[in-house]
Amino acid sequence: MDNHISDHTTIVSDAALKTAQSVDKDRQWSRLMQLAEIGAIPGGGVNRQSLSTEDRQARALLVRWALARGFEPSVDDFGNLYVRRSGRNPEAPPILTGSHLDSQPSGGRFDGAYGVMAALEVLEALSDSNVETEHPVELVVWTNEEGSRFAPGAMGSMVFTGKVSPQQWLDVTDDEGTTLSQALMETLDALPGLPRRPFGFPVHAYIEAHIEQGPILEAEHLSIGVVTSIQGVRWFTVTVIGETAHAGTTPLRLRKDALQDALAAIQALNTFMNDSTDVLRFTIGRLVLEPNSHNSVSALCRFTIDLRHPDPSVLRAKGDAIEGICIDAMRACTVQVTQNLELPCVAFPEAIVDAVQTSAQALVIGHRRMPSGAFHDASFLATHCPSGMIFVPCAKGLSHNVAESISPEDAAIGTQVLAATIVELSRAINLNPAVILDK
């Protein structure tokens, strides 16, 4: 262990320690590897997109594991899947813990899957250690977190928390023209007989374990990230409209080359977004050309901007300037800028953050407080109930990548902290809600 461990003596309940000690590293890892076979792709990754055949297979496997241990699966009308372990007080609102089973098309084995398997392992560890919690503890699988097949992402948690009506998305189609409503119906039909839950039922607390998807914990040799906040996100689409022409005949001064004007805009944006503290995240992840032909000047260039920052005032100022910078950068073309997504900065309540940190301290695990760079289902749950997150390190910070990798040891340590945190939160009566910054 290293010097990041607190030397303050901290106390959690015996039940919390007992449950954490019952976490079975090999059982959890074996399940993660079984799950990774569903939708496996070359390079060690998975392609298990939302509401696909593979997603249904993963859900069915989870339900089999749950039923084998006597836990109670249920589902809501948007396909969010729950697995309940009862508590002492059946009327008490549950503590929810989980994440998602869907992946990017060329995704890794742990993004989302780890949080679901950690939740299942907590339920088993509670049973193995005969701990009775005051509140029921429920595993949850949120539908379509990734948004790669049906955009946008985090649909399940947005619907559960009432941010968006499910009707708004039923007609969204994937690239093959399948509607979300069709894929959802097939997913619900594949697990018949499950009790139906309402959206937005009361929740005592929500805790999501997840891989960091960044390089910090690995670089600092720490096993746990105590997540304090989730940075805000704004997504934009920039469309530069020029005019196609023949590459061999058209003098450069007469061209309206959409790619070249888009590059000028990106250059100007790169300069404007430059941040010596390297906190701001500015990414051009998608770019398409039309006609995209070797010997044709581009008539259209469309690119996306993913902008994130933990400070809402910075996020607002930087995002609001994008349109003007793009317009100013045009030389021969015109440009349109639209915003597709805006998620506010979220600060998790101290009661939750403290519970996670105290658990890590009690278990003598190297940890640090940190913001989340990625958004998660917890971004939305935070608007509904006291929420928090626990990060475990992933190799080189790689995620959304077939090479995504975590160690069995870190996976088990994260689940120990999750287990202890859940037992401690079940003892707590008043938990403050999240702070939504700049909502």
Place this chain on the structure above:
Amino acid sequence: MDNHISDHTTIVSDAALKTAQSVDKDRQWSRLMQLAEIGAIPGGGVNRQSLSTEDRQARALLVRWALARGFEPSVDDFGNLYVRRSGRNPEAPPILTGSHLDSQPSGGRFDGAYGVMAALEVLEALSDSNVETEHPVELVVWTNEEGSRFAPGAMGSMVFTGKVSPQQWLDVTDDEGTTLSQALMETLDALPGLPRRPFGFPVHAYIEAHIEQGPILEAEHLSIGVVTSIQGVRWFTVTVIGETAHAGTTPLRLRKDALQDALAAIQALNTFMNDSTDVLRFTIGRLVLEPNSHNSVSALCRFTIDLRHPDPSVLRAKGDAIEGICIDAMRACTVQVTQNLELPCVAFPEAIVDAVQTSAQALVIGHRRMPSGAFHDASFLATHCPSGMIFVPCAKGLSHNVAESISPEDAAIGTQVLAATIVELSRAINLNPAVILDK
């Protein structure tokens, strides 16, 4: 008429003048419009890609028109289609004239199609005026000039002239996985019973009429471009290899963002290729990203370079520098540069250029000598026989674009010059071959 017309008295044969006067503007335009219905797409363009159903329909229509007038269609094993009008000496090598019927996916109605319809109109005008040429005159349709469905372009003329063996391309596939050999077989089977011609038969001269695909003739209010040369072309593919990562979590200093390094390379290339005379053509027409996802740093960026210049030494120097400039521009990624195509600069023989210019002068048509910015099937025919080209103006210089447009009058004027040139060339005995610069 305007002051670009030569005031020297010029003489062509009565047969040449008579044939030119027999060109029927309305008949030719009506055929161009009928042809444009095959593969018509919104905006007035066509999608008639090589060896497609639409290409077969266009070929069948041409053969019906030819047979109705008693001309003799034939074909070679690569699908190059010929229509012969006999001459006085059946043993004499034919004068070939034509172009291509295939289009870009979002192409115009006249690129290629004009040269084929002009050739048919010349055959009809010769018959209407009862002119007997010494040499047979043959219309030719070259297979797959565009290269948009099966890359590269100009396959038919390359195979005919022996530059490439057809076996080299039989396994090339389109985006749907159809092989060229399959599409070629279906195309040949769709016109059964046509006599088969060998590749590379002797040709007295090749003259191709084509739209300019550039803005110069229109800007100068001239109806005819007397093409003196075709500038050289080099095509490159640049592949920048980075590493994907999560857009929200990965600090910019730790990224290997393939798009950003590709942009740095393009900026450096833009600077290096800058030409105050605006003669050099430097185009990035295709650019693709992987994974091309809104919230993922790019693992790969692949873009193409289309580089053209009439001076072989400039083309060599600029092209050879590309790899080094790309390597020097990389910040975190690696890069590979490959050359896909290299066509030398071609100078057409004076005998052909003069025949075109003399015909335009005799017909009192505004014209100018000019190089071709685009490459054409004539680039390859020039290595096989004395060759030349005639340009007609197109609106705003637009080509490879549904808005491509020419006037019925200019179309007829171009065909008049083509007809007179062909009759004159049939009287000539010695024609010098093309000069291939820097072969």
